[in-house]
Amino acid sequence: MIAEIATCCKELRLSRNIVEMAEQIQATTHLEFLVKLLKSELEYREAKRKDKLLKNANFYCIKDFDGFRFDEVTLPASITPDYLRNCEFLDTKTNIVMYGNVGTGKTYLSMALGVEACKRGINTRFFRTAALVNRLSEEKKNGTVSRFMKQLAKVDLLICDEWGYVPLDRVGAQLLFEIVSECYERKSLIINTNIEFSRWVNVFYDENMTGAIVDRLLHHCHLLLFPGPSNRMRESGIDK
Numbered sequence: 240m241i242a243e244i245a246t247c248c249k250e251l252r253l254s255r256n257i258v259e260m261a262e263q264i265q266a267t268t269h270l271e272f273l274v275k276l277l278k279s280e281l282e283y284r285e286a287k288r289k290d291k292l293l294k295n296a297n298f299y300c301i302k303d304f305d306g307f308r309f310d311e312v313t314l315p316a317s318i319t320p321d322y323l324r325n326c327e328f329l330d331t332k333t334n335i336v337m338y339g340n341v342g343t344g345k346t347y348l349s350m351a352l353g354v355e356a357c358k359r360g361i362n363t364r365f366f367r368t369a370a371l372v373n374r375l376s377e378e379k380k381n382g383t384v385s386r387f388m389k390q391l392a393k394v395d396l397l398i399c400d401e402w403g404y405v406p407l408d409r410v411g412a413q414l415l416f417e418i419v420s421e422c423y424e425r426k427s428l429i430i431n432t433n434i435e436f437s438r439w440v441n442v443f444y445d446e447n448m449t450g451a452i453v454d455r456l457l458h459h460c461h462l463l464l465f466p467g468p469s470n471r472m473r474e475s476g477i478d479k
Contacts, residue, residue, distance in 0.1 A: 256283040285360075292357040297365045302350040311344065313464035323348075326356050329396060334428045334456050338435070339465025345431040348463075349398050352429060356396050363396040368415070369405040375414040384414070391418065395426050403434035403442045412443040416452055423455045430456065 245258050260279045266272035293301075309320040322328070328335060335352075337345040353363045366374075378384040391397065397418070407415065422428050434442065436457075440449040 253280060254283055254287075256280055289358055289360060292360065292362060293354065296353055296357055296363045298350055298353060299365075300350070301354055302347050303354060304351050307344065307347055307351055311465070312348070313466060315461050315463075318461055323352060324355065326352065326359055326361065328461065329356065329361060329427050332424055332427055332459060334430070334460040335463060336430045336432065336456060336460055337463045337465060338432055341433055343465035345463075345465055346400050349400060349429045349431055353396065353398050361395045362393060363398070364391065364394045365398040365400065368399045368402045371399060371418075372407055372411040372415055375418075376411055379410065379414065388417070388421070392421060396429070397422060397426065398429040398431075400431045402430045402432040403439060406442055406444070409444065412445060412448060416443075416448050419452050419455050424459065428456065 245255065257276065257280055260276055264272055264275045264279070266275055304324055314320070314323075318328075323335075335349075337349060339345060350365065353365055356363045375384060375387065378387040419428070436453055439453060440446050443449045443452065
């Protein structure tokens with residue numbers, strides 16, 4: 240009987256969760272059994288979808304809010320930690336720019352936000368900015384940049400870490416500008432940087448393009464400041 244159920248699931252493109260749950264569900268009527276079985280399949284599919292979102296997000300490690308200290312971040316008066324934890328900024332396609340010294344928690348918080356977004360069914364991608372630009376340049380060289388852009392267009396939250404750490408060539412800067420323009424008022428961007436806005440021109444080498452990027456990013460944006468010292472240096476105990 241179990242083998243027959245498994246065969247039917249395969250033909251109907253249902254998961255083996257049906258087979259496992261069929262032996263566990265208890266019900267007093269056939270209809271109650273069927274409802275419980277179908278609900279378990281829906282829950283299973285939703286869990287698998289969120290797992291896939293988390294895997295595809297490209298985080299190099301998984302972070303959550305449990306280990307993050309909001310008391311070391313200066314938030315705008317209009318938002319709270321719960322606003323961020325609940326990913327409410329995504330509802331209004333609002334960007335977040337995190338500015339501060341290296342090692343102050345920008346990457347940690349952006350990953351925690353991205354992980355939470357995945358858990359809420361939000362299609363998310365995380366990139367080190369230099370790696371994203373290199374990928375864009377390679378795709379352009381191979382004539383496949385349009386296809387890659389279409390893939391990014393399906394993303395609802397794009398996180399760019401280490402923004403401005405590596406100067407860009409003109410082609411890379413133009414491609415990154417295209418990404419920012421495509422995201423404008425369509426989806427949220429999270430930018431982590433230790434470079435103040437007035438110095439971004441040293442990264443993009445084009446004053447007009449830099450102005451256009453800043454204008455689009457800041458139009459709907461929350462600026463989070465990380466004024467403290469490097470957590471990594473503090474935890475290393477090197478000063479001792």
